Amino acid sequence: xxKILDVRDLHVSFHTYSGEVKAVRGVSxxxxxxxxxxxxxxxxxxxxVTSQAIMKLILTPPGEYKHGEVLYNGKxxxxxxxxxxxxIRGKEIAMIFxxxxxxxxxxxTVGKQxxxxxxxxxxxxxxxxxxxxIEMLKLVGIPSPESRFTQYPHQFSGGMxxxxxxxxxxxxxxxxxxxxxxxxxxxxxxxxxxxxLMKDLQARLGTSIILITHDLGVVxxxxxxxxxxxxxxxxxxxxINEIFAEPRHPYTWGLMNSMPKLNQDRSEELSPIPGAPxxxxxxxxxxxxxxxxxxxxxxxxxxxxxxxxxxxxxRVACWLEHPMAEAYRKEVVEGRESV
Amino acid sequence: MARYILKRFSLMIVTLLVxxxxxxxxxxxxxxxxxxxxEKLSPELRAQILxxxxxxxxxxxxxxxxxxxxxxxxxxxxxxYDGREVTDxxxxxxxxxxxxxxxxxxFGVLIGLILGVLAAxxxxxxLDSLATGASIMxxxxxxxxxxxxxxxxxxxKLGWLPATGYDTYSATIMPSFALSxxxxxxxxxxxxxxxxxxxxxxxxxxxKAKGINRFAILVRHALRNALIPAxxxxxxLAVNIITGSLVVEGIFAIPGMGKMFVESILNNDYxxxxxxxxxxxxxxxxxxFIVDLLYGIIDPRxxxxxxxx
Amino acid sequence: xxxxxTYTPDLFEPIGQLDKRAEQLNRKQVGVWKDAWxxxxxxxxxxxxxxxxxxxxxxxxxxxxxNDYDWSSQNVTIxxxxxxxxxxxxxxxxxxxxxWQRVWYGAKVSLMIxxxxxxxxxxxxxxxxGISGYFGGRVDAVIQRFIEIIYSxxxxxxxxxxxxxxxxxIWAIAISIAMTGWVPMSRIVRAQVLKLRSQEYVLAARTxxxxxxxxxxxxxxxNVIGPxxxxxxxxxxxxxxxxxxxxxxxxxxxxxxxxxxxxISEGNGFMxxxxxxxxxxxxxxxxLMFAFNMIGDGLRDALDPRMxx
Numbered sequence: 001x002x003k004i005l006d007v008r009d010l011h012v013s014f015h016t017y018s019g020e021v022k023a024v025r026g027v028s029x030x031x032x033x034x035x036x037x038x039x040x041x042x043x044x045x046x047x048x049v050t051s052q053a054i055m056k057l058i059l060t061p062p063g064e065y066k067h068g069e070v071l072y073n074g075k076x077x078x079x080x081x082x083x084x085x086x087x088i089r090g091k092e093i094a095m096i097f098x099x100x101x102x103x104x105x106x107x108x109t110v111g112k113q114x115x116x117x118x119x120x121x122x123x124x125x126x127x128x129x130x131x132x133x134i135e136m137l138k139l140v141g142i143p144s145p146e147s148r149f150t151q152y153p154h155q156f157s158g159g160m161x162x163x164x165x166x167x168x169x170x171x172x173x174x175x176x177x178x179x180x181x182x183x184x185x186x187x188x189x190x191x192x193x194x195x196x197l198m199k200d201l202q203a204r205l206g207t208s209i210i211l212i213t214h215d216l217g218v219v220x221x222x223x224x225x226x227x228x229x230x231x232x233x234x235x236x237x238x239x240i241n242e243i244f245a246e247p248r249h250p251y252t253w254g255l256m257n258s259m260p261k262l263n264q265d266r267s268e269e270l271s272p273i274p275g276a277p278x279x280x281x282x283x284x285x286x287x288x289x290x291x292x293x294x295x296x297x298x299x300x301x302x303x304x305x306x307x308x309x310x311x312x313x314x315r316v317a318c319w320l321e322h323p324m325a326e327a328y329r330k331e332v333v334e335g336r337e338s339v
Numbered sequence: 340m341a342r343y344i345l346k347r348f349s350l351m352i353v354t355l356l357v358x359x360x361x362x363x364x365x366x367x368x369x370x371x372x373x374x375x376x377x378e379k380l381s382p383e384l385r386a387q388i389l390x391x392x393x394x395x396x397x398x399x400x401x402x403x404x405x406x407x408x409x410x411x412x413x414x415x416x417x418x419x420y421d422g423r424e425v426t427d428x429x430x431x432x433x434x435x436x437x438x439x440x441x442x443x444x445x446f447g448v449l450i451g452l453i454l455g456v457l458a459a460x461x462x463x464x465x466l467d468s469l470a471t472g473a474s475i476m477x478x479x480x481x482x483x484x485x486x487x488x489x490x491x492x493x494x495x496k497l498g499w500l501p502a503t504g505y506d507t508y509s510a511t512i513m514p515s516f517a518l519s520x521x522x523x524x525x526x527x528x529x530x531x532x533x534x535x536x537x538x539x540x541x542x543x544x545x546x547k548a549k550g551i552n553r554f555a556i557l558v559r560h561a562l563r564n565a566l567i568p569a570x571x572x573x574x575x576l577a578v579n580i581i582t583g584s585l586v587v588e589g590i591f592a593i594p595g596m597g598k599m600f601v602e603s604i605l606n607n608d609y610x611x612x613x614x615x616x617x618x619x620x621x622x623x624x625x626x627x628f629i630v631d632l633l634y635g636i637i638d639p640r641x642x643x644x645x646x647x648x
Numbered sequence: 649x650x651x652x653x654t655y656t657p658d659l660f661e662p663i664g665q666l667d668k669r670a671e672q673l674n675r676k677q678v679g680v681w682k683d684a685w686x687x688x689x690x691x692x693x694x695x696x697x698x699x700x701x702x703x704x705x706x707x708x709x710x711x712x713x714x715n716d717y718d719w720s721s722q723n724v725t726i727x728x729x730x731x732x733x734x735x736x737x738x739x740x741x742x743x744x745x746x747x748w749q750r751v752w753y754g755a756k757v758s759l760m761i762x763x764x765x766x767x768x769x770x771x772x773x774x775x776x777x778g779i780s781g782y783f784g785g786r787v788d789a790v791i792q793r794f795i796e797i798i799y800s801x802x803x804x805x806x807x808x809x810x811x812x813x814x815x816x817x818i819w820a821i822a823i824s825i826a827m828t829g830w831v832p833m834s835r836i837v838r839a840q841v842l843k844l845r846s847q848e849y850v851l852a853a854r855t856x857x858x859x860x861x862x863x864x865x866x867x868x869x870x871n872v873i874g875p876x877x878x879x880x881x882x883x884x885x886x887x888x889x890x891x892x893x894x895x896x897x898x899x900x901x902x903x904x905x906x907x908x909x910x911x912i913s914e915g916n917g918f919m920x921x922x923x924x925x926x927x928x929x930x931x932x933x934x935x936l937m938f939a940f941n942m943i944g945d946g947l948r949d950a951l952d953p954r955m956x957x
Contacts, residue, residue, distance in 0.1 A: 052544075055548055057544055057547055057548060082553070083552075085550075086550045086551070086552055087550065088550070089547065089548055089549065089550035090548060090549040090550035090551075091550055094548065094549075095545075095548040097541060097544065097545060097548075099541060102540065102541040102542065103541040103542055103544070103545045104542055104545065105542040105545070105546065105560050105564070106542070106564070106639070106640055107563055107564055107567065107638065107639055107640075108559070108560070108563075113545075116546075116549060116551060116559070117549035117550065117551070120549065120550055120551055121550060152639045152640070154639075154640050165545070168545070168549065169548075
C-alpha cells in the first residue's frame, strides 16, 4: 500500500507571554491509503495541535512550525503558500472538529455552509451545488434534507450537527479525513452512530482517516494503526493488534489500565495514571513520562529515549527497550502479568 | 416574534410614562419659581402670572393637565421667551441637531468600523496600536475641548471653516467632526473586541478547513457575526451624540436643541427643560426599541426561536 | 540508534515513580493577584497610565508649593500672560491669577469630586447589585426594571436635573454623578453574584448552615473585587468628564472656584485672546482621562481570565 500522508519529525511551538510552549516535539507517522490511523493520548499531549498542523490551521503567530515535513503525496505542505493550501484544504484533506456546537457558523444556514466548499472545489453552479449538498445531507443520514438545507445550526441537535460537519468534510471527496475527537461532545448512543457512519463512508469512498481521540474503546473498534502520544512526542506506535495485545511503553500500559473492561471484576478499580503531564514551557531533559513512571530508571531522568523499532511496525520510545535493561524489563513484565 | 415585539413595546411605553412623571415632579420640587425678575413683581401680578401658566394649582392637577396636553403634542409655552410654544422651539432646534448628529454618526461609524476591523485583523501590529490610540484619544479628549480647539485653530487662526453660525453647509463640518470623535472611539473599540472574539471561534477554523480564501472567510463568516452585536452600540452612541451636542452646539453657535436645552437650564425655563428632556428620552427609548427589533430580525438565533414561541 | 552510544549499567538502576500526586497541575501555581500584576506589568500603556496618574496626583498636591503665588489672588497688571515669567510657569489668566496654581488646584478639586463620586458609586452599586443578584426573583425583577428605565435616559439629563435640585458645590456634583454611575457597577456585581450563586461551593456552604451574610462576605465578595476594580478605573475618568462638562455649561462649580472644568470654561471664553488659558487645563484633563483609561484597559486584560493566553 502507498503512503498518502507522511509526517516527519514535526515540531510546533506556541509563543506565549510566559515563553515558548513546545506543543509538538518531533512527531513522525504515516497514513496509508484507505486506512484508519488513531492518535491517542491525554488532553494536552499535542494530538490536536498535530492534526491542525497537518492542514496548517495553526495561526502563526502565536504558533510556529519549527521543523519537519508534512508530505502529502510526496509534496511538503509545510512549505506551501496559503493559496496552494486552499486547494488542499477541503478538497484533498478535510477535517471534522471536536465540538459540533461551536464549529458551525451560527448565522449561516447549514446548506450554505456545505455549498460553500463544493462551489470552491468542484466548480459547480449554485443549483448543482445545492443538489450535491442535499445528497450529502441524505448520505450522512439527515432526514428530510431539503428542509434541513435552509435551517440554521441552532435548529439541529448535537448529533445532527456532527452529521452536518461530516457532510461538509466529505462533500468534496477528500483523500484524507482528519477527525479530531468527533464524538467527545456527544452522548453515547449518538457516538456509536457517528462512528458507524464514518466507517461506512470510509468503506464506500475509500477515504483515509486520522482519528484523534482519548477513547481507546473507539480506537479498538475502528483503527488499523495506533500512535500513542505523550507530551508532544510519539511514545509508541504500531498496528492495532500490537498495541492492544502487546503494549510495550509504560504510558500505554497506564492508558490500558485506566480503560474499563467488559469482563472487569467489580471489585477491581480502574487505575488512572497518577501525576500530571510536564509543563511544555520547560520540558524535562530526560523522558517526559519519567516522573510518573512506576518503572523509571536513573537514565530516564537524564536522557530522552529515542523511538526504536521493536518489530517491523511496532516502535517504542522507552529505556526499557535498551539491551542493558533487559533483565529489569523481564521482571517488570512478569510483575505486571501476575497482578 | 410578535409577542416579543408587543412585550418590548409595552415596556417602552411604561418607561416613557415613568420618565415623564419623574421629570415633571422633579421640576416641581425645584426651589424657587421660574419667573423672571421675581423680586420686582408685585404680589398681584405674580399671582396673575402664576394663574396664567396654571402654576397656582396643586401639583397633581398640573400633572394630569400636562400629560393631557402632552398626548396632543402640546408641551406648553416657554416661560422665558414670551409665548413661544415649546413644541415649535423643539421642531426648530431639531433640524440643525439632526443634520449635525447624523453626519457625525455616519462619519464616525464608517471610520470606526474600518479602524476596528483592521485593528482586529492586524492584532498587535502598528495598525492595531494606531486604532487603539485613536480610540483612547477619542475617549480621553472631551468633545467640548476638541470643539473649542477646532473652533480656534481651524476656524479663527487658519480660517478654513466658519468658526460659528449655521448659515452655510461648511459651518456644519467642524461640529460634526467634533461629535464624531467619540463615535469613532466607541465603534472602533467595540468592533475590534467583537471581531477578535469572532476570529477565535471554532467556526472560523471550520471555514478555513474548507479551503475558502481569506477574504471570503472574512466577509461571509467573520464580519457578519462581528457586526450583529455591534448594532447594540447604537443606543449608547445616540446618547453620546446628544451629550456632546449640548456643548458643541454652544461653542459653534449652532441654533440646535442642545444649545436651546443648556440655555433653558441656565434660565430656569421649566417648560422647555421638561419638553427637551422628554423629547431626548423618547429619542433614546425609541432608538433602543428599534435596535432590539433589528437585532432580532438580523440574528437568526433570535428570529427563529422567537417565531416558534 | 541509541544502542550505538555506550551507557554504564548503573544508569539502568530502577528508581521508581517520583510524581505520586493525584491529578493536579504541574505548573507552578502563581497567586491570582501576583499573576494579574505580572500581566499588568507587561502592558506598557497601562504602566504609562499609572505613571501619568502618579505625576499629576503629585503635582496636584505639591505643585502649588513650587512657586510663590496662590490660586485666587488677582493682579490686573499682568493679565493673560502666555509666557512663563516670574515663576508663572503656565502664565496668568484674565484676572492676572497664576495659572500654574489654578491648574493644580483645579486638578485637585476635579480628582476629589471624581473619587468622591466613584466611592458613592461603589457603595450604591454593590449594595443594589448584590441584593438584586443574591435574592433574585421578584426583588431582582423590580430592580432590573428600574435600572432599565434609568438606562434609557441619557445620564447627563439625570445629572442635570439632579444638580438643579441641590446647592451647587463639590458634594452636589459628586452625588449627581454617582446617581447614574452606580448602574454599570450594580450590573457587574449582579452578574457576578448570579454566576457564583449557582456554583456548588455556595450551595455547599449553605447546606452547612452558613448565613446569607457570611456567604456573601466569604465567598462572593472576593470574586467580585476584580471586576469592581476595573469598573472603578473606568468610572473615574467618566466622573472627571461629567464634572468638567457640568462646569463648562455653567452648572458645576462657579468661578472664582476652580476645577478643571471651570478653568476650561473660562479659558474657552478668552480663547481668542490667549488660548493658553484653555490649553493648559484641557491638556491636564485629557492626560488624566487618557491615563485612567489606559490603566483600566491594562487591568481588564490582567484580571479577565478569558484573556489569559
